[in-house]
Amino acid sequence: MSELRDVFITGTGAVLPGERIGNDRMEDFIGRIGGRPSAVGRRALRWNGIEGRHYALNEDGAPLHSNASMCAEAVRAALDAAGLSLGDLQHLGAAATQGDYLVPGHASAVQAELGAGPLEAFSYQSVCASALMAAKGAWLSVRAGEADVAAACAGEFSSRWFRPAFYEGTALVDEKGRARIEADFLRFTLSDGAGAVVMEPRPKPDGLSLKVEWIDMTSLAGRFDPCMWAGSTPEARADMTSAWSHAGPAAAHAAGAVALLQDFELLKIVIRAWIGVWLEKVDAGRIVPDQVDHLLCHYSARSLRQEIVGLLESTAAMIPEEKWFTTLADSGNVGSASIWVMLDAFLKSGRGKRGDRVLCIVPESGRAMIGFMMLEIV
Template identity: 70%
Template sequence: MDPLSPVYITGCGAFLPGQPIDNEIMEDHIGRVGGAPSVFGRRALRWNGIARRHYALTPEGRWLHSNASMSAEAVLRALEAAGLGRADLDCLAAATTQGDLLVPGHASAVHGELGGGALELASFQSVCASALMAAKYAWMAVRTGEANCAAACAGEFSSRWFRPEFYEGGALIDTKGRLAMAADFLRFTLSDGAGAVVMESRPRPKGLSLRVQWIDMVSLAGRFDPCMWAGASEQGRAERDGGWSRRGPLAAHAEGAIALQQDFNLLKAVIRAWIGVYLDKVDAGRIDPRAVDHLLCHYSARSLREEIVGLLEATHAMIPEERWFTTLTETGNVGSASIWIMLEALVRSGRVQPGQRILCIVPESGRAMVGFMMLEAVEAVR
């Protein structure tokens, strides 16, 4: 008999700032580098398939929210969905790609926004898979009896790094005023928002809860250089002394080493590595594709989904596309927050029925990591 407690997601919350921004006005909203349209922007939008997204700043660059305030709002919404309040929370695990401050951690900033009494905290900084890192911490805290009510949240405020003035004077802009593709593509792909889940040792008294069966995290960083990074030049991203802190922020900015960038050639190899991890889990019996009713797979672009489907269709491990659920087109790619934004939307849609299983997969291209979470929908205890 398992001496550990079962764990249930009893509430999901999502927060998307401002009004939806469609493709026709998005570049004017974040600003045109050099005052001219991006050379790569339209190609990026065709590639990623995003139609709308949300930004936590105005076209003038004024902040509407912080990463921490969006994350806190998502936690409060998840608590409300669970029928709980701030006073019920005793553990908070927070994830992000880039927090509001270099120090202290994101969880401290979110707690500051939430206010209230003492909490156990854990901060996780990576890229998209940091959401499941935080979820695993919250899950283990409740499972071991260390916490009664734990929240895992993830937030992103990417647009603040995409303003034209962030790149001006740096090496990423060429002599014609064009921004390097490794940085410019991301301006048309990433957006802002936050999501959260609340975990307890008992299902909620009314409605559906999601029992967390397991969470697995797999890093392949020993095989790959950074694929998405900030804080180093492209040439120095894998060197011990290649980071911004050795050179100082002004010198690093001049080298183009502060901006978020992605190596799209390396990404092709990383995609195949992610799929290899998934296939290993299928072969080991950890995942049975036939038993998955809903697949929430985070991917940054429609073209990446097409590549993943193409690689899997010839295998016994393909989960039929009619079972896939995403909000990418409507909410954009919100990095680490995307998986919780998707899960909240799936639960709210009414599609989930008791006994169904939900598989969440979150690959990240930061340095080749992928996370998996298996959930089972359970009825309320009467």
């Protein structure tokens, strides 16, 4: 058996479609349920602290891209940054909360959009942490010598979930035309885009690369009901026999079981579970906070960051906030793509230098998962 190889991120790419949309124009793109402005939109924006985002559709709701095309563009950008061509690619891992089709998988669509020849392709469907699922698959493939060039990408086309047709005429809207908070809040939180990284067994000859020291994933799905989901009503979401496919698409839509939903009360509990995993890694010596130079932590809202900081400040796990890097306010919460959009912007910011250690953390509320990735700039 051959020895395991070191693995390096040699290129990153990010795609933020269309123009940057300010808070005052959001509903021009995602639409107004019942033709009325949202009752909770302003509150959601105060909560999340997002000032701008991008949508892969125009003001008429017509798509400018597909999820797959944005991912393909991000992979091309990452290959170009690594000084590689599409023909060099041997492994493709593609992540998304929801691809463009129900079937087949997202990776097949991304490969087709790339126009790539035969290669290994893997689809990862979850929520935000699916990006690190794809990254771990790519990392292990290169580390084991199965591939010399691997790409991990993640993309979201959340805005299409938020058009009025997903809610109007369903149980999610009351007799006064107001959408349930589990649905309406998310409309002002999530946005569109894609990101990608390329991994190789050696750093690129010029410029900075990132050595991937380790990637850890922890799922706590055995402890919690779904916290963010699509495919069931809020009341029946833990009963898999009540999922939309059993009722049929028309009945499921009428029941409000097709839209993307979030349980915000459960989210407050899940946050503490995420922090518990973080603390365990510090106690085990997997993460040594004093040795972390930069923290890229994905979070969906400024208020969640404040909650995370509040929980950590009294512990030895806290990493000073001056070491944190985020793109949330400027380009929004892009779900699974957020960590790659953040990493791409971090590298272009010039904040990192050789020898610095970068900790990436991606919690997801889907059914309580959290992922960690430790990098060293070389």
